[in-house]
Amino acid sequence: MNILIIYAHPEPKSFNGALKDLAVLELTALGHQVKVSDLYAMNFKALADRNDFQLLENENFLKYALEQKHAAKTNLFSPDIKEEQEKLLWADFVIFQFPLWWYSVPAILKGWFDRVFASGFVYSRDNRYDTGRLKGRKAMLSTTTGSPIQAYTPFGMDGDIHEKILYHINHGMLYFAGLEPVEPFIAWTPSHNEEDRKRYLEEYKTRLHNLSKIPSIPYHPTSHYDEHHQLKMEYR
Amino acid sequence: MNILIIYAHPEPKSFNGALKDLAVLELTALGHQVKVSDLYAMNFKALADRNDFQLLENENFLKYALEQKHAAKTNLFSPDIKEEQEKLLWADFVIFQFPLWWYSVPAILKGWFDRVFASGFVYSRDNRYDTGRLKGRKAMLSTTTGSPIQAYTPFGMDGDIHEKILYHINHGMLYFAGLEPVEPFIAWTPSHNEEDRKRYLEEYKTRLHNLSKIPSIPYHPTSHYDEHHQLKMEYR
Numbered sequence: 001m002n003i004l005i006i007y008a009h010p011e012p013k014s015f016n017g018a019l020k021d022l023a024v025l026e027l028t029a030l031g032h033q034v035k036v037s038d039l040y041a042m043n044f045k046a047l048a049d050r051n052d053f054q055l056l057e058n059e060n061f062l063k064y065a066l067e068q069k070h071a072a073k074t075n076l077f078s079p080d081i082k083e084e085q086e087k088l089l090w091a092d093f094v095i096f097q098f099p100l101w102w103y104s105v106p107a108i109l110k111g112w113f114d115r116v117f118a119s120g121f122v123y124s125r126d127n128r129y130d131t132g133r134l135k136g137r138k139a140m141l142s143t144t145t146g147s148p149i150q151a152y153t154p155f156g157m158d159g160d161i162h163e164k165i166l167y168h169i170n171h172g173m174l175y176f177a178g179l180e181p182v183e184p185f186i187a188w189t190p191s192h193n194e195e196d197r198k199r200y201l202e203e204y205k206t207r208l209h210n211l212s213k214i215p216s217i218p219y220h221p222t223s224h225y226d227e228h229h230q231l232k233m234e235y236r
Numbered sequence: 237m238n239i240l241i242i243y244a245h246p247e248p249k250s251f252n253g254a255l256k257d258l259a260v261l262e263l264t265a266l267g268h269q270v271k272v273s274d275l276y277a278m279n280f281k282a283l284a285d286r287n288d289f290q291l292l293e294n295e296n297f298l299k300y301a302l303e304q305k306h307a308a309k310t311n312l313f314s315p316d317i318k319e320e321q322e323k324l325l326w327a328d329f330v331i332f333q334f335p336l337w338w339y340s341v342p343a344i345l346k347g348w349f350d351r352v353f354a355s356g357f358v359y360s361r362d363n364r365y366d367t368g369r370l371k372g373r374k375a376m377l378s379t380t381t382g383s384p385i386q387a388y389t390p391f392g393m394d395g396d397i398h399e400k401i402l403y404h405i406n407h408g409m410l411y412f413a414g415l416e417p418v419e420p421f422i423a424w425t426p427s428h429n430e431e432d433r434k435r436y437l438e439e440y441k442t443r444l445h446n447l448s449k450i451p452s453i454p455y456h457p458t459s460h461y462d463e464h465h466q467l468k469m470e471y472r
Contacts, residue, residue, distance in 0.1 A: 010285045011298040046282040046343040049246045062247040063427070065382070102349045103408030104340055107282040111343030129393070146301070151465040155472060157365070157458070158465070164403045167395060172339030191299070222393070229384070231391040 001211070003027050004091035005036045008098040008109040012041075015190045015197055016144055019204055020097045023142075026208045035087055039108045045080060046111025052078050065119040072120030084116040093211060094139040094179065096169075100146070103158070103165050113173050122177035130221040132178020139174045140214065141166060141184040142204070149188045161186065162217075175219050182214040237447070239263050240327035241272045244334040244345040248277075251426045251433055252380055255440055256333045259378075262444045271323055275344045281316060282347025288314050301355040308356030320352040329447060330375040330415065336382070339394070339401050349409050358413035366457040368414020375410045376450065377402060377420035378440070385424045397422065398453075411455050418450040 005023055009016040020036065027034050037044070050056060053067050054076040071077045077085065088094065098109050105113070117123075122133050145152070152161035159165055166184060174181040185207055187200040207214065224235045241259055245252040256272065263270050273280075286292060289303050290312040307313045313321065324330065334345050341349070353359075358369050381388070388397035395401055402420060410417040421443055423436040443450065460471045 010283075010300065013297055014299075040283070040285070046347060047246075047276070048337075048342065048344075049276070061249055063250075064246065101284075102346070102353065102412075103404040104346065106284065107343045107347030107350050108284075110338070110340065110346045111282060113338045114343050117338065148465070153466065155467040156465050157461045157467075159403060159407060164400065165408070167400045168339040168404055171395060172401070176338075225393045229387040229393040230389065231393075236391060 001092040002033045002090050003035070003093045003095065003211075004087050005034065005095045005097060006039065006109065006112060007036055008039045008096075008106045008112075010040050014099075015187065015200075016097055016099055018197075018201065019142055019144075019187070022201055022204060023095060023097070023208055026205055027211075030209065035090070037084060037087065037112075039112060042080075044108055044112060045115070046108050048111065048114040052081060052115055054078060068118035069120035069124075072118055077118065081115050081118070084112065085118070085121055088116070088122075088134060088137075092137055094137060095142055096139065097142045100143045100165075105169060117173065117177050127178070128176055128222070129219070130175075130178070130223075132176060135178035137179050138182055138216070139179040140182045140211075141169060141174075142186075143184060144187045144190050146189060146191075149186075170217055171219055175217075181217045181219075183217060237328040238269045238326050239271070239329045239331065239447075240323050241270065241331045241333060242275065242345065242348065243272055244275045244332075244342045244348075246276050250335075251423065251436075252333055252335055254433070254437065255378055255380075255423070258437055258440060259331060259333070259444055262441055263447075266445065271326070273320060273323065273348075275348060278316075280344055280348060281351070282344050284347065284350040288317060288351055290314060304354035305356035305360075308354055313354065317351050317354070320348065321354070321357055324352070324358075324370060324373075328373055330373060331378055332375065333378045336379045336401075341405060353409065353413050363414070364412055364458070365455070366411075366414070366459075368412060371414035373415050374418055374452070375415040376418045376447075377405060377410075378422075379420060380423045380426050382425060382427075385422075406453055407455055411453075417453045417455075419453065 005020060007020045024034055048064055050062050053071045057067055057070040098105050127133050147158050150156055151158040154160045170181040185204060190197050190200055220235060224232055226232055241256060243256045260270055284300055286298050289307045293303055293306040334341050363369050383394050386392055387394040390396045406417040421440055426433050426436055456471060460468055462468055
């Protein structure tokens, strides 16, 4: 497979860095093609603004999503955006490696979604979720937390990790774009001790060796919703 | 009241810009003190990195949250972070004005949370949620969407706006820091027509005149959770 790793951490010696390094090593050894976007090392621009387009359709009023649509048609995204989009089209599987900061992705990775997941490129009015333009590719979040697993259970203090925390990423970003999100890999508070880190690296290695067998998150296809965007009765 | 508006949109003439301008106008006329952080105009740095600290505790290994704690003790955050923190301490009420991009805040605003909501400043081990350091202040999200309200209902295609989408912001960011989040103001697909925009501006004006009466979101205080971070049986 062609595997793309989007990696967002400011410290190469961090545990996130170790997970990324392990993935490159193991996946390459298994015969996969691997590319890494190391967003901090690339000094990836996080801010969505008019400089993201080589030519603006409307110089006087920046409607970001409309300019994205225009740039997708004319192939006039800024070079750093194009490069990431080409990597996405190349990939069969995308891994996102990041620390969970404020119950979401770090700003540099949010900026990657804001800019690279462009209207007209990953979605359009008729292409979203199971018909999103990145259809046919899988994706997995690999993240680290600052709170223990208990805090993220359905009655946990921080909120259910799948239903309340990662939903806006797995469903809202990955699935929306047509990617098929598989169950995330989560290292709970790995900063607390060396034993845990070793165990997580072992677990992650096992997972990397079984990438194609990770269960997908069972989101509904768009056909399960009616014309008012409501889940049809038979699927509730 | 002292009211701080954190505003994140790249186009001053946008509807988000109009909502921000209206808030400044109305709140000032009502006799409030108003400050605005216009993140795009400030070219606010979104990336959390080692330059956020005037002196590093550990030059060789950047642990961002530990450096935040150190900077909070020594008052050695970078000047742009300090300035935002001082505005927060000054404020009684904070309004966040932003477009909902990828079911979350734009990267520039996420960077504001990553950098300004620092460990040792808004939270510590014993100060989070109802005991967070920004306690005594209220906060409100004011946002605009690209999908209609139906898509955000409990069985809607995009996911329940309160429980699945805004939860990571209202609960995870605002409430975690001790702020008391009130019900958000949401303009659904305001880009679609002028009539809707006019109506939303009227509705927002009414709301701005009644800021202190907006119901708070009823999140549980930390005392409702047991030592395993689980909501106690009697509160379920």
